[in-house]
Amino acid sequence: MAFIKGLSLKMLRQITLFALFIFSGQFVYAQQVQGTVADRTTQLRLGQVEVSNLATGEKTTTNLKGEFSISAAINQSLAFYQPGYTPDTLFLVDLKPVKRYLNLSNKLLNTVEIKAGAFHPEIEYANTYRTARAVTLIANKPFRFSPSRIFGSEGKSARRFKRNMEREKTERKIDERFNVAAVKAVTPLKGEELDYFMVLYRPTLKELDKLDQEDMKFYLMTSYKEFKALPPEKRVSPLLQTQ
Numbered sequence: 001m002a003f004i005k006g007l008s009l010k011m012l013r014q015i016t017l018f019a020l021f022i023f024s025g026q027f028v029y030a031q032q033v034q035g036t037v038a039d040r041t042t043q044l045r046l047g048q049v050e051v052s053n054l055a056t057g058e059k060t061t062t063n064l065k066g067e068f069s070i071s072a073a074i075n076q077s078l079a080f081y082q083p084g085y086t087p088d089t090l091f092l093v094d095l096k097p098v099k100r101y102l103n104l105s106n107k108l109l110n111t112v113e114i115k116a117g118a119f120h121p122e123i124e125y126a127n128t129y130r131t132a133r134a135v136t137l138i139a140n141k142p143f144r145f146s147p148s149r150i151f152g153s154e155g156k157s158a159r160r161f162k163r164n165m166e167r168e169k170t171e172r173k174i175d176e177r178f179n180v181a182a183v184k185a186v187t188p189l190k191g192e193e194l195d196y197f198m199v200l201y202r203p204t205l206k207e208l209d210k211l212d213q214e215d216m217k218f219y220l221m222t223s224y225k226e227f228k229a230l231p232p233e234k235r236v237s238p239l240l241q242t243q
Contacts, residue, residue: 035098050081084186084221
């Protein structure tokens with residue numbers, strides 16, 4: 001008591017303010033910051049956006065409604081990350097509910113398409129393709145049918161070769177759009193997980209033809225979310241796990 005009486009009024013005020021500052025700092029630190037994340041263009045909320053507190057390292061993800069809650073304090077920063085979107089950072093000047101809008105990444109898929117030389121096996125292997133045909137149709141000439149091309153070993157081999165070439169032609173068309181560069185442009189996948197993702201989510205040419213540039217990007221992002229939700233052991237090829 002004697003010590004307190006010896007303090008000036010000014011010093012008492014300073015001590016009181018300092019104590020309040022410490023207390024309020026601890027109180028603020030314990031607060032849960034809530035908010036939502038949406039696509040800036042469509043205004044649709046985004047699920048599975050990773051939200052992290054850069055000061056503490058704490059992380060969470062938005063739910064299907066684009067909502068999140070994370071522990072944070074004033075003067076800390078929150079980072080927002082979603083594959084296919086430009087990462088965003090928010091410096092907290094208060095702890096009011098947050099509304100963030102993410103922009104689609106400028107990495108357009110057509111910049112990473114593989115433009116290999118045209119593959120036309122029907123031209124490169126014209127003789128083999130002709131051998132594979134059992135029926136020959138020539139303008140203003142009689143219909144020609146060749147049994148040897150159906151039952152002969154040469155005809156069978158030619159047809160087998162033709163099927164393989166047509167399959168290769170289809171796969172190359174898929175590779176022009178669905179390739180490692182395209183996947184890495186919108187996801188952080190690499191190594192064995194990237195390899196297995198390419199196997200699990202490879203589309204057919206029929207499916208691919210229905211997708212324009214934005215649809216393709218959406219397909220890759222949706223597939224990545226599904227892949228990321230798998231248990232770690234399911235994100236690597238079973239063949240590698242047995243080795």
